Amino acid sequence: MTEYQKNILVGALFIAGILSIISGAFIITLMLAAGIIFFSTARRTTPLEN
Incomplete structure (x- = not known):
């Protein structure tokens, strides 16, 4: 989902x-x-590498 x-x-x-x-x-x-709180604070994070 894009920022827009x-x-x-x-x-x-x-x-x-x-x-x-x-x-x-x-x-x-x-x-x-x-829903507002979830979508406004959800960020794309990179998975941690072991």
């Missing part, structure tokens, strides 16, 4: 989270927040 695609995904999850807070769906909000 990741930024779009995080933005879409953020907007969906705001809308679910407004509608009162707090369980969905927590799941979206977890």
Whole structure:
């Protein structure tokens, strides 16, 4: 996933989270927040060599 695609995904999850807070769906909000945190902090790491 490219950085541009990741930024779009995080933005879409953020907007969906705001809308679910407004509608009162707090369980969905927590799941979206977890997705936002995961995709915004996930980094490509190189595997460690033995």
